[in-house]
Amino acid sequence: MASRYHEVYAGWQSDPEGFWAKAAEDIDWFRRWDKVFDAPAGVYGHWFAGAECNTCFNAVDRHVEGGRADQIALVHDSAVTGTMTRFTYAELKAEIVALAAVLAKLGVEKGDRVIIYMPMVAEAAIAMLACARLGAVHSVVFGGFAATELATRIDDARPKLIISASCGLEPGRVVAYKPLLDGAIDLAGHKPASCLILQRPQLACDTVPGRDIDYADAVSAAKASGTDVPCVPVAATDPLYVLYTSGTTGQPKGVVRDNGGHMVALKWSMQNEFGVAPGEVFWAASDVGWVVGHSYIVYAPLLHGCTTILFEGKPVGTPDAGTFWRVIADHGVVALFTAPTAFRAIKKEDPKGEFVSKHDLSRFRTLFLAGERADPETIRWAEQKLGVPVIDHWWQTETGHPISQNPVGLGMLPVKYGSPCVPMPGFDVRVLDDAGHEVARNTLGNVVLKLPLPPGCLPTLWNADKRFHDAYLAEFPGYYKTADAGYVDDDGYLFIMARTDDIINVAGHRLSTGAMEEVLAEHPDVAECAVIGIADAMKGQIPCGFVVLNSGVTRDIAEIEREVVALVRERIGPVAAFKLVVTIKRLPKTRSGKILRGTMQKIADKEAWAMPATIDDPAILDEITQALATRGIGV
Structure with missing residues (x-):
């Protein structure tokens, strides 16, 4: 209509x-x-x-x-x-x-x-x-x-x-x-x-x-x-x-x-x-x-x-990546509202969406996502697998x-x-x-x-x-x-690119970490990602990308990281100075699914930081610290 x-x-x-x-x-x-x-x-x-x-x-x-x-x-x-x-x-x-x-x-x-x-x-x-x-x-x-x-x-x-x-x-x-x-x-x-x-x-x-x-x-x-x-x-x-x-x-x-x-x-x-x-x-x-x-x-x-x-x-693990579809089918849910991070977790465990067809979703009409930026790749995946409008x-x-x-x-x-x-x-x-x-x-x-x-x-x-x-x-x-x-485009559509704290300044250019994350998420092997700005003596800040790969990916990690860098240079340009990608097992998040970019940035910049009260699993920050240290960052 x-x-x-x-x-x-x-x-x-x-x-x-x-x-x-x-x-x-x-x-x-x-x-x-x-x-x-x-x-x-x-x-x-x-x-x-x-x-x-x-x-x-x-x-x-x-x-x-x-x-x-x-x-x-x-x-x-x-x-x-x-x-x-x-x-x-x-x-x-x-x-x-x-x-x-x-x-x-x-x-x-x-x-x-x-x-x-x-x-x-x-x-x-x-x-x-x-x-x-x-x-x-x-x-x-x-x-x-x-x-x-x-x-x-x-x-x-x-x-x-x-x-x-x-x-x-x-x-x-x-x-x-x-x-x-x-x-x-x-x-x-x-x-x-x-x-x-x-x-x-x-x-x-x-x-x-x-x-x-x-x-x-x-x-x-x-x-x-x-x-x-x-x-x-x-x-x-x-x-x-x-x-x-x-x-x-x-x-x-x-x-x-x-x-x-x-x-x-x-x-x-x-x-x-x-x-x-x-x-x-x-x-x-x-x-x-x-x-x-x-x-x-x-x-x-x-x-x-x-x-x-x-x-x-949870979207995965109770007992599997089909839990959401079971709940929708059992109760005749017409609309689901969840965080994009939940769908990224489901996509990581079931990239082909094989659990979807096991449940009757005939009454399900609309999926709503909010709480964290919904990257286009996750939205497209949900649209394709569920066959319903996905509303960010x-x-x-x-x-x-x-x-x-x-x-x-x-x-x-x-x-x-x-x-x-x-x-x-x-x-x-x-x-x-x-x-x-x-x-x-x-x-x-x-x-x-x-x-x-x-x-x-x-x-x-x-x-x-x-x-x-x-x-x-x-x-x-x-x-x-x-x-x-x-920003607002010519048709009056709003685009939320990052928290203002996540806008980074690379050699005088104000760049959105959210725009870079959109590009990283397009890589077929990437399940989740985050970009932070880390201190750089020459450029002020340079972007650092963190990627979590889909389950079952066996390709060479260094090759995937090179492809991700090339993708950002192609889409955003050399101005982004995007050269650093770190592959990790999981991202640190709050219990509501928000990625703790600010804490990650403090670790990379060797700044004092406190354990966030809302963190889902504190052990992940140790993993981030170790992953950065292998690249000579934050040590």
Whole structure:
């Protein structure tokens, strides 16, 4: 069908408040707003000022009341344990009400903070929604985070209570959470009054008398008592959650998400951007500890009346590279949202896509990729093997929903490989030079968003308005700094090439590491790659490429590296000064799939570096150090 995108985007531009007021009609309000947008409020303004609402009511209760009580709302699919649990909307509500009753009995009230430190279990989503029901502010910390990292979040959020579990499960190993939780509480200056502990059968834990409470026993008692807990009205501008993201100073930044604008933006995105209808099955293969898990495992699908999948497993190894296709087939998934790194892992293990044909993917319509640049080669591979549109889209923890994508629900636009397509309504994307002046089309610069940010974006950082202003708004007055570098082409398509920190200066030429990575990924033997700039006395910086080869490649590695160098010189030119390629077994990544380029660069430049809190496997950095040392780098 012909795309309605340009018409819809122009409609938002001509009347932003009218656009979002209309979108807000899809949300149930206890009290309507006095102002759609209150410009003088907060750091840059507040959305739906004066309105009262409840996110849990909109995500669950209204569907139970409106005819979806018996529809499956949440599926917990654990490829690690081989178990599957389904909750209808009515059953999900019963679990949420029981847990909310437990929290209320323990003194949790509107505005109190609750930290959720859990693995990928259904109880993690239930805990988020129970907090929302009470008007409490949840802060999910990725399960298994080190005690020191958890302690900094405890001291910043000052939670009344922590909800945790005895353990998390990774392929081939059990991660004990309780010692990490106990260690964090010992380190933290703030002490929570209580901890609710979910005992998992794979590894039970000891509890601290007077503080720790058994989750299952407490919830069972609340169910037996029949206690009802109604949804507590909160201001639309009240915080729903705080999600910590790494800060450049080492002190994590608590991204705040409000209730009203968040619901409006996410509900609108499901149909118009993702092209998913109420009642259909949507799967975001992420973790509840990341923003994708918040927005598109828990909140957006349930607000929209969909069935959502909460998956405990990995794209490979639980048990094989066909796990994703099994989940799609078993549950009738129509759209999958995951990170490009997941598909690169699948492609590495199954380059011919032989597992795809073993499963019925007839209901599967669209694949969405975000979280890391989606290189054209990975997109082409996914298109070819799956036979569905592959949509690269771009957003951030801070925005909470896509800034730029191909809007499936409004009608797809032509695909341009390497581009997350066009800005979504609400986002006025500009590209500026370092002095704050707009640059010409097709010119690399700082990607910024003209204020105000739309509903659903962060209004501030937790208890840190000045830090929010200084980190995001001060450098380019009137704009939000994304810290990404890119350009807009003649058709208005956005190209995100790298974090601004990853733009390297080679003999006075500003070059994008992302553009070089696109070229490396085209080599048929390369599964994954990363490019960093390393210090050079003559040129300032020179690029260094890291490549991970596909499984089963037996060709001479030196020959492959020479071919990769030649490919970059051919596509980008001698100006790139690209001569150095290092073949490695795996790339260092965060648990959400982002490649740790900055840490790799510090190792190469012999700079001091700290172990990133979010790293998936610390041993990989030793491998990187050794691989560089064999080339005389970083020693």
